[in-house]
Amino acid sequence: MQAFAALLDALVYTRSRHAKLRLIGDYLRTTPDPDRGWALAALTGGLDLKMVQPRLLRDLMTARVDPVLFALSYDFVGDMAETVSLLWPDPPVAAPPPSLADVVDTLASVSRAAAPGVVAGLLDRLDAPGRYALIKLATGSMRVGASARLAKTAFAESFGVDVGEVEEIWHGLVPPYDRLFAWATGAGARPDSGGAPVFRPFMLAQPLEGETIDLADFVAEWKWDGIRVQVVHVPVAAGGDGRTRLYSRTGDDITGSFPDVAGAFAAHAALDGELLVRGEAQGRDQHGGAAASFNALQQRLGRKAPPAKLMTEAPAFVRLYDALVIGDEDLRALPWHARRVRLDDLVATLDPSRFDLSAIVEARDFAALSAVRDAARDDAIEGLMLKRRDSAYVAGRRAGLWYKWKRDPLTADCVLMYAQRGHGKRSSLYSDFTFGCWGAPGELLPVGKAYFGFTDAELAMLDKWVRSHTIGRFGPVIEVEKSLVVEIAFDSIHVSKRHKSGLAMRFPRIARIRTDKPAAEADTVAALARLV
Structure with missing residues (x-):
């Protein structure tokens, strides 16, 4: 489990695609079966455990850590797995850590009633990186900057096989992929799809x-x-x-x-x-x-x-x-x-x-x-x-x-309304923004959300602005002064019954920050509706 935890930790803090491929490939070559197969399943979305809900983690933490300390820590960090892994108290007697296969077997067979005790026992046997990896596995939230395609490519490159062939036999395989690793290492024949309609790379x-x-x-x-x-x-x-x-x-x-x-x-x-x-x-x-x-x-x-x-x-x-x-x-x-x-x-x-x-x-x-x-x-x-x-x-x-x-994107000048911390490397920054346009006189209506389109320097500026212009909190969501205008680019806009404004943007992103423009001059919902 420690090796898998180290892999996840390295992937979170690695931006280079080639470096990610190397990290995953090194792990798959050097880790024995079946741990490497379960790791590949986790990275490609083939592992469906999801036995642990955020409520269970909160209950376990508040029984062991001051609830106020936990709430403040989670609010600051913004990621449940990271908060729990760092705050979880070390047990009086350290037990040997489980293997990745032990963790998967345990979580796959545990009942809902027994889950709290089993999860606590596993957390007690792991260090902070191991606890982080366990929670990511158990909650099904493997957002560590590695897509399924990247993991398959890393497998193919590390064993010298064609990624297209891996894709074509993938859906005839089941974790922990014994036949796949046997073929890749020369210990077995190429797996047959077993009559399943195979996927071919696009x-x-x-x-x-x-x-x-x-x-x-x-x-x-x-x-x-x-x-x-x-x-x-x-x-x-x-x-x-x-x-x-x-x-x-x-x-x-x-x-x-x-x-x-x-x-x-x-x-x-x-x-x-x-x-x-x-x-x-x-x-x-x-x-x-x-x-x-x-x-x-x-x-x-x-x-x-x-x-x-x-x-x-x-x-x-x-x-x-x-x-x-x-x-x-x-x-x-x-x-x-x-x-x-x-x-x-x-x-x-x-x-x-x-x-x-x-x-x-x-x-x-x-x-x-x-x-x-x-x-x-x-x-x-x-x-x-x-x-x-x-x-x-x-x-x-x-x-x-x-x-x-x-086609060229559409644009609109909108007013920043709410902000929320991001995930992974952005978990300590306000990087998810809700913006709106004017409806009735003096009324701002949300028209979309954006979490990309800005540079690192602009993100730092937005994060600082949010912290100094906060006027309310709703759980993890921050309400800000309605004074900063951002130009939003979007591919199209559609009628939507699910949004208060009646509109929904397709692929909205922040094109630029309009510090030169007063909020009163931002666009109206009526103007956006004419673009539908």
Whole structure:
């Protein structure tokens, strides 16, 4: 457990991607089974313990530490795991620390009634870094600056295997990944997917920054504002398990959240597209049909078993971009135009209420295409995708093949209203900000939240300003004087019944701090509504 704790501690304080890869790789090479398998599961989201809730930790702490001291410490630190790990009193007699496998086995089998005693016993056997790692494991909050993709890449690089192969066999494996490590170390054969529809790494696009594209070589499609998915089905007759899977861009299986889409797909294929929902925009979308805003899709994300009413009100569908596999044929080496013909033929056989084809955007030249992009302010469109007509489907982001050309952001001048501390390296700084615009005379209404877009120097300035202009507290949330104006950039804005202002921004970020502008001159909710 100490080695895993040291790894998490190092990841939290390491910014360099290459350094993170090296840290994870070194751990996986030098740690014995099954600890390294459980660690890989934890880093990739494959470990679902979540036996410990914040309430349990608070109860354990207030029985051992002065409640006022604990409350003040948590308020200052801003992270429950860090606060508990540092304040937890050392036991009179130190017991040997458990291994990571011991911790996983214990937490996986403990009952809810026995959890307080078991968790306290484990915390007593660990030092501060070990307690921090234990709490992160037990609460399912592994935000340590390492994504699942990064962990898989580190595994592949450290054992000299292809990360694409790791991705393709991943969903046929179970923690602690004995077969995966046996294959990587040469002690076993490459694991078989066992008939499961496998995930294949996505081809990604580079931002278009100042280049001019020749439309003789490139084709344009709309960049839809949903979530990128891969739809995969292998019928039993072809050696599969007969089930359809939906995978997100990071390789997560999201089938359970969208059974209406999975249940409508039975073609022997692996297809790439954008998951969208039909809703308020149905029947009025002039760019390809019936796609509602991301705000409508967001109501369905993360629901493992969406209710029937929600699936009826916001039916999901996939706007297809590309074909990776059709039947037994892997199409990824073919040029885009050949794959497009095959995809076009297949789409004609699919349920049109659940699957359609992303339209080609026609323009006589690049200047005309730029004008088309600038004019597109549809709820579900972020901009354009530009794809080389002769490009193979290559995993990852390759220069010169695919570009994403997002439309210019919208901006609004808003007033800072509330602030909250961040997480990880930002846990001692106010870095999460709520801002608003004027509704009725003298009334500020929240219109969004932002936690990025500023430099380190600007963050330090904002943190200092919040501390010196605090007028109220609501738990971890600080209310500030309504006097600082910030310019907010956002991709789009939508009607929302969940917000008091009636509006919700898409991807808001702080573009600049307007110390030169009085709060009374900030934008109004009515002005924002005109941008919907």
